[in-house]
Amino acid sequence: MAPIRIGRFYPTTFALEDPESGEIRTVPCRVRRFNKEQFETFKADYATVTDPPSNRVLLVRRQEGDEQQRDEKTGQFTVSDAKIRARRLEELTPDQRTAYDTQNKADEAFAEQFFRQAVIDHVTFPDGVLEAEDEAGAVIVIRTGAEFVAQFPSRFDLLNQLTLAIIRENTMSPDEKKVQRSLSALKSSYGRQLQEVLGATPAATADAAGSAASAPSDIAMATLATTPSGLEVVGSR
Numbered sequence: 001m002a003p004i005r006i007g008r009f010y011p012t013t014f015a016l017e018d019p020e021s022g023e024i025r026t027v028p029c030r031v032r033r034f035n036k037e038q039f040e041t042f043k044a045d046y047a048t049v050t051d052p053p054s055n056r057v058l059l060v061r062r063q064e065g066d067e068q069q070r071d072e073k074t075g076q077f078t079v080s081d082a083k084i085r086a087r088r089l090e091e092l093t094p095d096q097r098t099a100y101d102t103q104n105k106a107d108e109a110f111a112e113q114f115f116r117q118a119v120i121d122h123v124t125f126p127d128g129v130l131e132a133e134d135e136a137g138a139v140i141v142i143r144t145g146a147e148f149v150a151q152f153p154s155r156f157d158l159l160n161q162l163t164l165a166i167i168r169e170n171t172m173s174p175d176e177k178k179v180q181r182s183l184s185a186l187k188s189s190y191g192r193q194l195q196e197v198l199g200a201t202p203a204a205t206a207d208a209a210g211s212a213a214s215a216p217s218d219i220a221m222a223t224l225a226t227t228p229s230g231l232e233v234v235g236s237r
Contacts, residue, residue, distance in 0.1 A: 006031055008125065012170035014161045016130075028129055031124040031166045039170065042118070046167075049114050051109035057100055058085040115159040119145040122166050 011029035016027045034042065061067040061077070061084060069078045090135055092100060130142035132151050145162075152158050166178050178199040 007034070013164050014165055027164070028126055029162070030126070030164070031122045032167050033135050034122075034170045038122075042122075044167070045114050049111045052104075052111070054100060054104040054107045057103070058088040060084070060088060061237065106163065110115055112156075115156060115163055116149050116153065116165055119149050119159055121177070123148065131194045 009032055011028065011030055013026045013028050015024050015025050032038070059081060061079075067077070067079050067084060070076060071078055089097070089100075122211075125143055125148065127141065127143065130148070132140045132142055134140055140147070142151065148162075149159070166182075168177055172180060
């Protein structure tokens with residue numbers, strides 16, 4: 001019997017729109033198989049993105065009043081996290097608000113860099129899958145994560161997809177991966193349907209759906225809350 005070869009990369013796919021046809025295509029890619037040190041570093045940075053320091057200032061529920069009340073059927077808090085954040089923001093002194101805004105900007109910058117660096121460090125593409133044009137119109141073959149990020153530095157929907165693929169392939173069983181891919185496909189399909197209904201651009205659609213496209217840390221908490229087993233999201237509630 002031939003041996004089972006454990007490679008350095010997992011083959012997987014992600015969804016990318018063809019700019020010429022507008023068709024959403026399934027694109028093959030490869031994500032790095034983590035060693036222990038790589039996984040621990042990624043896990044720590046991911047936890048910082050999903051539970052940033054600025055979030056801890058606002059998501060504090062008072063013991064008195066209605067902030068600890070839960071719905072009897074769902075078990076969820078009756079006062080949403082969004083309302084809790086709004087209340088805590090109103091309670092901040094001017095100096096506290098300045099400090100919060102400074103930390104929040106730092107958290108967003110960290111999240112942006114995390115998503116970009118995750119793709120740069122851990123994603124590659126087979127030859128003949130992705131091409132782009134340089135300023136002179138010459139064709140560039142995209143093979144590395146760095147080349148991909150150079151084309152889509154602020155498309156956090158794509159960077160999120162690839163980050164989820166990194167987590168999925170490194171932490172989930174084959175059956176769990178199938179379920180997670182199905183959920184991702186469903187979310188992608190819903191996003192396209194919403195875009196068609198609203199007649200909006202992807203960025204505008206994200207805003208209409210309640211996603212803060214300008215705040216990657218919020219994207220992380222909303223989009224990456226569907227976290228595979230083995231990677232705990234401290235900030236998701």
